[in-house]
Amino acid sequence: TPEMEESYLMTRSAGLFGVAAYLLGTGDTAWFAARAEQIWEAVEFTRALDADGDGLIESPRRLGLTGGGQWASCWWDVISFGHKDAFSNAILHPALLRLATWYDGQGEEARAADLRAWATALKQAFVPTFLNPDTGWLGGWRSPDDRLHDYAFLFVNGAAIVGDLLESELADDI
Numbered sequence: 001t002p003e004m005e006e007s008y009l010m011t012r013s014a015g016l017f018g019v020a021a022y023l024l025g026t027g028d029t030a031w032f033a034a035r036a037e038q039i040w041e042a043v044e045f046t047r048a049l050d051a052d053g054d055g056l057i058e059s060p061r062r063l064g065l066t067g068g069g070q071w072a073s074c075w076w077d078v079i080s081f082g083h084k085d086a087f088s089n090a091i092l093h094p095a096l097l098r099l100a101t102w103y104d105g106q107g108e109e110a111r112a113a114d115l116r117a118w119a120t121a122l123k124q125a126f127v128p129t130f131l132n133p134d135t136g137w138l139g140g141w142r143s144p145d146d147r148l149h150d151y152a153f154l155f156v157n158g159a160a161i162v163g164d165l166l167e168s169e170l171a172d173d174i
Contacts, residue, residue: 002045003061005045006049006059006060006061007059007061007062007071007073008059008062008073008074009049009057009058009059009062009073009074009085009088009089010073010074010085010087010088010091012042012045012046012049012057012088012092013046013057013088013089013091013092013095014091015042016042016043016046016092016095016096016099017091017092017094017095017098019039019042019095019099020094020095020098020099020101020102021098023098023099023102024098024101024102029106032102032106040111043099043115046092047118050118053121054121054122054124054125054129055118055119055120055121055122055123055124055125055126056084056089056122056125056126056129057084057085057088057089057092058083058084058085059073059082059083059085062080062081062082062083062085063082063083063143063144064080064081064082064083064085064141064142064143064149065080065082065143065144065145066143066147066149068080068082070082072085073085073088073141074087074088081140081141081149082141082143083141083142083143083144084129084130084141084142084143085140085141086126086129086130086138086139086140086141086142086153086156086160087140087153087155087156087159089122089126090126090156090159090160090162090163090165091159091163092122093119093122093123093126093163093164093165094162094163094164096115096116096118096119096122097115097116097119097164099115100112100113100115100116100119103115122165123164123165126160126165126166127165127166127170129142130142130148130156130160131170132148132150135150135152136173136174137150137152137153137157137174138150138153138156138157138160138174139151139153139156140153140156157174161174
């Protein structure tokens with residue numbers, strides 16, 4: 001349901017990442033042709049989760065507020081990730097770039113450019129949103145009260161590095 005997909009950001013990020021990996025790995029144009037409209041609808045649904053236009057998707061339902069008692073917006077469900085979820089956005093960034101590569105190969109340059117522009121906005125917002133200047137690490141999420149939740153998440157920092165969201169000096173430092 002839309003309510004579930006607005007709650008669990010990682011579902012869309014991981015799904016788009018998987019679609020991009022499949023398409024680039026197989027070159028299966030017939031599979032793509034049969035699902036092209038559905039894939040683009042998934043892109044647009046995911047983009048609509050960027051409520052403030054900074055490129056980062058955020059959950060309108062899983063807010064990650066301390067004491068809120070909600071489950072997480074990503075698969076780390078017993079840690080209440082929410083709102084601007086660093087892990088889901090770290091997965092989304094390379095998914096957007098890979099999908100853009102696919103769309104270029106299909107002659108759909110406008111969609112490819114659109115995806116690259118979104119990936120650029122997401123990357124520009126990522127470090128300012130999630131870097132904790134006190135620890136030098138990326139936090140896990142930023143709740144709507146602008147609180148950064150940083151509990152030394154190795155997987156968040158690793159996904160951001162692998163997803164090419166950090167300049168090399170910061171990545172090396174982390």
